[in-house]
Amino acid sequence: MYSVASNPKTDMRAFCLAAAAVLGMAAAQAQAPAAPAKHTELYYQRATLFEYLGVDSTDIVFLGNSLTHGCEWRELLDRPNVVNRGINGDTAEGIRERLASVTDGKPAKIFLLCGANDVSHDLSADSIATAIEDLVVRIQTASPNTKIYLQSLLPINNSFGRYRKMAGKEQTIRDINALLEPMAARRGITWINLHPHFCDEDGNLRTDLTNDGLHLLGPGYRIWREIVLPYVDE
Numbered sequence: 055m056y057s058v059a060s061n062p063k064t065d066m067r068a069f070c071l072a073a074a075a076v077l078g079m080a081a082a083q084a085q086a087p088a089a090p091a092k093h094t095e096l097y098y099q100r101a102t103l104f105e106y107l108g109v110d111s112t113d114i115v116f117l118g119n120s121l122t123h124g125c126e127w128r129e130l131l132d133r134p135n136v137v138n139r140g141i142n143g144d145t146a147e148g149i150r151e152r153l154a155s156v157t158d159g160k161p162a163k164i165f166l167l168c169g170a171n172d173v174s175h176d177l178s179a180d181s182i183a184t185a186i187e188d189l190v191v192r193i194q195t196a197s198p199n200t201k202i203y204l205q206s207l208l209p210i211n212n213s214f215g216r217y218r219k220m221a222g223k224e225q226t227i228r229d230i231n232a233l234l235e236p237m238a239a240r241r242g243i244t245w246i247n248l249h250p251h252f253c254d255e256d257g258n259l260r261t262d263l264t265n266d267g268l269h270l271l272g273p274g275y276r277i278w279r280e281i282v283l284p285y286v287d288e
Contacts, residue, residue: 093148100141101152109159113137114286117156118167119144120268121208125275131286135162145171146185150192157196164193165282167205167248169230170268174219179229186230187237194241202243203285206231208252211259214267224257244285251277 091098100123109115114136116127122140139156141148146168156164166189172182186204193202207227210220231249238245252274254260259267263274270278 094143097141097144097148101148101155104139104152104155107137109137109139109156109161111160111162113159113161114163114165115139115156115161116165116167117149118165118205119171121170121270122167124269125278130275130279131283133286136286143171144168145175146182146189150185150189153189153192154196157193157200160197161200163201163203163286165203165205165246165285166190166193167207169207170210170220170227173207173223173226173230174217176219179226179233182230183233183237186234187241190237190241190243194243202241203246203282204234204238204243205246205282206234206249208248208270209257209259211254211261211264211267213258213261214264216266217268220268228257246282246285248278248281251281 093101112135114133116122116125116136117139119140120142122138123142123144124140125138127138128134128136141152149166149168166186168189169182169186172185190202190204193200207230210217210224210227212221212224228249231247235245235247252259252263260274263271263277265271
């Protein structure tokens, strides 16, 4: 048998070409833009924590966006079985995607409030109310013994000039609430109309209850407590 002697120059050239190809592919992959995340970093931080913590059948869950997130519900209500499942910036879609971490535990009660961030995304009142109704149906399907308390959207106050995407959205919020109330009756759940308790004479969020026109100060949460406590205890 005969063997063909290798050519060092040819071998080195082939090696260099292969190495360049591999490096070129790696560089292209490194430069390719990453797909944008669907939700915020905070959403994934809290959503994954909620998956780990879970809930159980004795829990009373406050589920929603930043208005829910911003309160220490267990301390405010002085009830050890109250848990906070709010995420700042969350939408109806975001809640739907993490809903199983709540409904899998078959909690005793869920107090649901969302929609303000959906409003800031320029969605229509009808589409937002439909998305919230979908959440209600999903809860009823996954955990039929859980009592659902649907809370109205709160008023806003654009005089602070903080949230450009909420400018002129006062009527949209009122329209959503007008759609949610009959939906709650139709679905056999409890409707809690928070909105009028936080309004000034012009129908805006009272300036003594907020420092940005959207979120609540302590006195606002104290008002909220007095409204929901009878439902927590019933």
